[in-house]
Each structure stands twice: as structure tokens, then as C-alpha cells.
Amino acid sequence: MKVKEQLLSLQAYDPGKSIDNVKKELGLTEIVNLASNENPFGCSEQISEALRSISHFAHYPDSRAEDLREKLAKQLNIEEQQLLFSSGLDEMIQIISRSLLTPESNVVMASFTFPQFRHHAVIEKSEIRAVPLKDGRHDLLSMQNEVDEKTSIVWICNPNNPTGTYVTETEIRGLLESVPDETLVVLDEAYFEYVTAEDYPDAMKLVNEYNNLLVLRTFSKGYGLAGFRIGYAIGDTTLISQFNISRLPFNTSQFAQVAARAALDDQAFIEESKNRNQEGLKQFYTFCNAYQIPYYPSQGNFIYIEPEQDLDEVFQYLIQRGYIVRPIKDGIRITVGKYEENEQVIALLKEILVDHRTIKLSS
Numbered sequence: 636m637k638v639k640e641q642l643l644s645l646q647a648y649d650p651g652k653s654i655d656n657v658k659k660e661l662g663l664t665e666i667v668n669l670a671s672n673e674n675p676f677g678c679s680e681q682i683s684e685a686l687r688s689i690s691h692f693a694h695y696p697d698s699r700a701e702d703l704r705e706k707l708a709k710q711l712n713i714e715e716q717q718l719l720f721s722s723g724l725d726e727m728i729q730i731i732s733r734s735l736l737t738p739e740s741n742v743v744m745a746s747f748t749f750p751q752f753r754h755h756a757v758i759e760k761s762e763i764r765a766v767p768l769k770d771g772r773h774d775l776l777s778m779q780n781e782v783d784e785k786t787s788i789v790w791i792c793n794p795n796n797p798t799g800t801y802v803t804e805t806e807i808r809g810l811l812e813s814v815p816d817e818t819l820v821v822l823d824e825a826y827f828e829y830v831t832a833e834d835y836p837d838a839m840k841l842v843n844e845y846n847n848l849l850v851l852r853t854f855s856k857g858y859g860l861a862g863f864r865i866g867y868a869i870g871d872t873t874l875i876s877q878f879n880i881s882r883l884p885f886n887t888s889q890f891a892q893v894a895a896r897a898a899l900d901d902q903a904f905i906e907e908s909k910n911r912n913q914e915g916l917k918q919f920y921t922f923c924n925a926y927q928i929p930y931y932p933s934q935g936n937f938i939y940i941e942p943e944q945d946l947d948e949v950f951q952y953l954i955q956r957g958y959i960v961r962p963i964k965d966g967i968r969i970t971v972g973k974y975e976e977n978e979q980v981i982a983l984l985k986e987i988l989v990d991h992r993t994i995k996l997s998s
């Protein structure tokens with residue numbers, strides 16, 4: 636069989652070892668996964684209750700997700716037709732890429748960001764213009780310089796995964812003013828619910844000012860519903876109706892729709908997750924500051940640190956003691972967990988990054 640040749644330059648998503656496998660291999664009873672930015676507090680307690688109302692498994696789900704659409708549009712104060720739902724943002728990135736990209740087009744993105752933007756551009760054979768981060772942040776001015784009349788998409792991950800950094804409303808406006816109307820600017824706001832920065836963009840306002848802006852959000856992170864696979868895009872109604880042609884007819888399950896709707900009703904859960912995340916981030920900042928471990932201040936539920944040690948060694952040290960983190964390039968991304976989990980992973984980090992260092996020096 637001869638698959639498209641561009642597939643051969645890519646790799647399938649690597650989910651890593653399952654928690655059960657790691658437990659068995661290492662003889663551990665408890666594993667804390669701080670590698671996937673899942674909500675450590677789970678999800679709203681109201682979800683299970685809502686799911687019990689579903690009894691017809693033989694029916695297809697509502698293709699338009701009407702009930703969820705109505706509730707979400709009201710909450711965001713936008714038109715219902717400005718919304719598109721997908722099986723998580725992973726699928727949304729595919730829908731967008733499939734709808735817009737051709738081998739003649741190019742895409743502009745950061746060189747160190749969410750990998751799926753690049754993945755789908757390669758599949759569509761679009762040229763990739765990857766711009767290095769500046770101090771861990773999207774360098775919007777340099778990205779702007781890469782945009783020409785063939786640029787289909789500018790991807791901006793805000794806050795950026797894996798660095799946790801963000802760009803401000805003023806910076807986004809500058810970019811939107813400079814790019815051609817035919818270039819779509821996508822703001823991936825997967826961690827929106829965790830953001831506390833005052834100058835973070837008000838994307839709902841921007842979306843109504845700029846037809847070429849699309850905003851992505853998900854129920855996977857702050858809402859704690861990663862297992863259901865549901866996310867959404869907000870944009871210009873014409874554009875949304877065109878993307879709607881590319882999506883699968885039943886891309887979100889009835890379970891996902893019902894869970895998402897119940898989740899929207901429990902904003903107290905989001906508030907609490909956000910506050911606890913702030914406390915968790917402080918635990919990590921205090922540790923990093925005390926021992927001069929480089930890190931980026933984060934607007935997400937994760938922190939990216941850049942220790943000087945061998946990262947694989949650090950990873951192994953932690954996993955053997957029950958904590959899974961994610962080494963990426965020159966650093967390690969750690970999901971902010973519950974207070975105790977943070978304390979423990981920090982204690983382990985201190986052993987391997989600080990005490991170890993001293994032991995080595997003195998022996």
C-alpha cells in the first residue's frame with residue numbers, strides 16, 4: 636500500500652505507557668500523572684447525575700448539539716451560529732487544517748508550541764513557517780513578518796503549551812491589524828479557564844471585531860472532561876458554516892454533550908479549580924526561586940522548568956517514585972496537581988535537582 640508520502644515523515648501520537656503498565660513494571664500501587672494537564676480535581680459532581688438522564692443508546696446524538704449550543708451561546712453572549720463543536724480541539728485543528736490548507740498555502744506558528752498545528756499542516760502539504768519563541772513567548776512581530784498573501788493560518792497558542800506564557804490583547808490586536816483579511820488567526824485558548832492575567836485578550840470581543848479570528852476552547856482541561864472529547868470554536872458565522880461541512884456528522888457523542896452542558900452550570904467548580912491552581916503554581920514558583928531553577932510563569936495548569944540536569948534521568952527518578960511528568964525539548968512540563976501531590980513532586984525534584992547536585996560535588 637502506498638500512503639501519502641508526507642505521512643512517512645510523521646509519527647502517530649505516542650500516548651506513553653498506560654498508568655497500569657507503569658504500576659506493574661515498577662511495582663507501585665499509586666501513580667500520579669502530572670503529564671497530561673488534566674484537572675487534578677476531576678470534574679463537577681453534577682456530571683454523573685446529568686449523565687443518568689441518558690437512556691437511549693440506540694439513537695444517534697444531536698448532530699447540531701442544540702441544547703449545549705443554546706446554553707453556551709447565552710453564557711458567552713454570542714450567536715448560536717458562531718459556534719462549532721468538535722471531538723476535542725484535536726479534531727478542531729484537523730477540521731480547520733483540512734478546510735483551509737493546500738500545498739500552495741503556508742502556515743505561521745511558533746516553533747515550540749502544541750504539536751498538532753504542525754502535524755496537520757504536514758498532512759495537507761502546506762509550507763510551515765515556524766518562528767522561535769522569544770523569552771518563552773510567541774514572538775508576534777516576527778510571526779507577522781512571516782505572513783504573506785499565501786498564509787492561510789496563523790496559529791497562536793494562548794497560553795502556550797508547553798511554556799504557559801501568554802500574549803496580551805494589545806499584541807493580538809497588532810497582529811490582527813497587520814495580516815491580510817484572507818489569513819485566519821486562530822487563538823487556541825485550551826487553558827482559558829485557568830487564566831488570571833488582566834491583560835489577557837477578551838477574545839469574545841475580538842471575534843466580533845475581526846472576521847478572520849477564530850477562538851478555540853475545550854472541556855478537556857479546566858472543566859475536567861478530557862475523557863468525553865468535546866471542544867468548540869467561536870468565529871464568524873460564514874466561516875463556521877463552512878467548517879461545519881468538513882466535520883463528521885456525529886462528531887460529539889450525546890454523553891459529551893450532556894456532560895458539557897452540566898459542566899457549564901457549575902461555574903463554582905471552575906472557580907475553585909482556578910484558585911487551587913494558583914496556589915499550586917505558587918508552590919512551584921517558591922521552589923524554583925529558592926534553588927534558581929529556570930521556569931516560565933504560567934497562565935495554565937502546568938509549569939515548564941528548565942533544569943540543567945539530564946532530563947531523562949530526572950524523568951526516571953520521578954516515575955520510579957510514582958510521579959509522571961513530561962520532558963519536552965530542553966525542559967520538563969509538570970501539571971499542577973493537588974496541594975499534597977505538588978509538595979511531594981517538589982520534594983523529589985529537590986532531591987534530584989538540588990541535593991543530588993550537592994552530593995555529587997562533595998563526593
Ligand SMILES: *Cc1c(COP(=O)(O)O)cnc(C)c1O
Pocket residue numbers: 672722723724725726749792795796823825853854855861864865866
Ligand atoms: C490539550 C490541548 C488541546 C487538545 O485538547 P482536546 O480538546 O482534549 O482535544 C489543544 N490545544 C492545546 C494547547 C492543548 O493543550
